[in-house]
Amino acid sequence: MLELSFEHASDEELLAAYVSGYPRALEALLLRRRDFIWSLSLKFLGNATLAEEAMQEASIALFKRAHQFKGDSKFTTWMYQIVHNCAMDVARKYRKSDVHVDVDQYTETFSVEDQSDEITSRQAVMKALMEIDPDQRAALVLVVMEGLSVEEASTTLGVPAGTIKSRCSRGKAALATLLSELDPRLSQGNSQGNSEGKGSGGNQTSAPIVLGSENHEVENREGGQ
Amino acid sequence: MNENMGDGFDEPTLDAASEAAIDALLQNAQFITPPPGPVADRFTAMLAIEVAQQEKAQQEAAVYAAAEKVAVETGEDAGAEIIAFKPRAKWIAPISIAAALVLVAGVGIGVTQSNLFSSNSSSSVPLASDTPSDAPSADAPSPEATASDAPTTAPSKKPSASTTDGSLADQGGTDTGALLSSGSTGKTVPIVELFSGLPYDGSLSEIVDYIGPEAAVGGLSDLSPETASCIRSNGLAKYVAAVDNGTYKGKDVTAVFSPLKKGGFRITLLNSRCGKMAVLNIK
Numbered sequence: 104m105l106e107l108s109f110e111h112a113s114d115e116e117l118l119a120a121y122v123s124g125y126p127r128a129l130e131a132l133l134l135r136r137r138d139f140i141w142s143l144s145l146k147f148l149g150n151a152t153l154a155e156e157a158m159q160e161a162s163i164a165l166f167k168r169a170h171q172f173k174g175d176s177k178f179t180t181w182m183y184q185i186v187h188n189c190a191m192d193v194a195r196k197y198r199k200s201d202v203h204v205d206v207d208q209y210t211e212t213f214s215v216e217d218q219s220d221e222i223t224s225r226q227a228v229m230k231a232l233m234e235i236d237p238d239q240r241a242a243l244v245l246v247v248m249e250g251l252s253v254e255e256a257s258t259t260l261g262v263p264a265g266t267i268k269s270r271c272s273r274g275k276a277a278l279a280t281l282l283s284e285l286d287p288r289l290s291q292g293n294s295q296g297n298s299e300g301k302g303s304g305g306n307q308t309s310a311p312i313v314l315g316s317e318n319h320e321v322e323n324r325e326g327g328q
Numbered sequence: 329m330n331e332n333m334g335d336g337f338d339e340p341t342l343d344a345a346s347e348a349a350i351d352a353l354l355q356n357a358q359f360i361t362p363p364p365g366p367v368a369d370r371f372t373a374m375l376a377i378e379v380a381q382q383e384k385a386q387q388e389a390a391v392y393a394a395a396e397k398v399a400v401e402t403g404e405d406a407g408a409e410i411i412a413f414k415p416r417a418k419w420i421a422p423i424s425i426a427a428a429l430v431l432v433a434g435v436g437i438g439v440t441q442s443n444l445f446s447s448n449s450s451s452s453v454p455l456a457s458d459t460p461s462d463a464p465s466a467d468a469p470s471p472e473a474t475a476s477d478a479p480t481t482a483p484s485k486k487p488s489a490s491t492t493d494g495s496l497a498d499q500g501g502t503d504t505g506a507l508l509s510s511g512s513t514g515k516t517v518p519i520v521e522l523f524s525g526l527p528y529d530g531s532l533s534e535i536v537d538y539i540g541p542e543a544a545v546g547g548l549s550d551l552s553p554e555t556a557s558c559i560r561s562n563g564l565a566k567y568v569a570a571v572d573n574g575t576y577k578g579k580d581v582t583a584v585f586s587p588l589k590k591g592g593f594r595i596t597l598l599n600s601r602c603g604k605m606a607v608l609n610i611k
Contacts (some may be wrong), residue, residue, distance in 0.1 A: 124386065125380040126378070126382035126383055126386075127379055129379075130375045130376070130378075130379045130405060133375055134372070134375065135361070136362065137368065137371060138360050138362045139360055140337045141361070141363040141367070141371075142359055142361055145361075147361070151367070152366070154363075155363070155371075157369065158363070158367075158371060159370075159374055162371070162374065162375065162378070163374075163378065166378055166382070172528040224353070224356065224357070225356065225357040225359065228354060228356070228357035229357055232354075232357075243354060245354060246354065246607045247350075247351055248354050248357065248358040249358070259563045261606070272342075274349045275342055275346075275347055275351075276342055278350050278353075278354075279342055279346050279349075279350055282350070282353060282572065
């Protein structure tokens, strides 16, 4: 009877129900937000295997910390924070073994039928995004892609607003170089320097991303991770 | 976005057109996609496990609180009550199934009290209650009952043994020195009979997991008359923490769990004729 009402409850109501003693309320909430958590993890990590781990860690963290949500920020903002923290934890965990950020795995999550220019462009953008510094990437994902305000991103990432702005600026400069093939405006206007190239994976490159056979090859692989 | 950028720091910046182009590319690359099937399945399973664990913890907490309340009201030792209650929590659910199974399996137990079997076999539904099964028989005995009537020649139990638990404990010949008894209060939580069907000549850890990590001795009032009588006749009435039905060397057995003082259980395996098949000690 209660489960039926889960469907129409807001995220905050489900969270409150969970805190009141209904574990299935949070299960319903996480299933509702599953795609969001997965996609966000994937944007932060660019690797399906790591994203799955981050998704599971984030869910467990929500189970453990739900009672800490005080409602002074939006639930989604809080969720961004948890997913980001878990994604960074997972990245740190695998950094020692120097896990290669496999953008191909990212592209595998799209349907093989999606062969449009838009998808191809998206893959190139995501590939470039995976090549810049993770902190810059996180800032760009939250502010530009997810549409958070600088203040919300600041809260989410736990850094001052100025740092968010700085990271966004640096990240865009880095992307401009990487994506110059994709938009003619980028090859003309990227005249005021680039980021200092501090990508954690050590694989930052100034070579532009070229669309073509590489992506086609990726899309012909089987889905899943 | 542009309005979020650019003031108060010395950073490489793009011209407005390039920045707009990057913004557009990133925004177009925004996506929300479902995870691949196996990932989604694992995620769903993980959530189900987490929820189940939390619900179990809640259930145990509720039972604990209830037991504590009972203990306060009755002035009894709360610890004993709580221990006794804990394993019961997960036993309650299968009772209805167990009662139905006993209809068939119980007939084969072949306890000596023929009056118990002389009643209609279908009237043994309330096996998990105190209701005696000597109701007048209106229907013919079921085929199952006649097929398993062979054990009616099972060894008879000492008539006096069924009167008091205390005397039985000594008459049964069981080494009870190391066992925990129900104490002198006589107020114990009723034992619920389990029907795990697990092999007692196999891995006992699975059985212990099923029974629960700890148990306290309880009363026999909720057991079927046959099982209760069988336990009494073996001198175990004061030392029963759990009763389960499983197999041993391919034969159906009733396992009587008696907690040992030093921890663990002594499991007395009784065959369908109420005879001892084996005694196992597990820690």
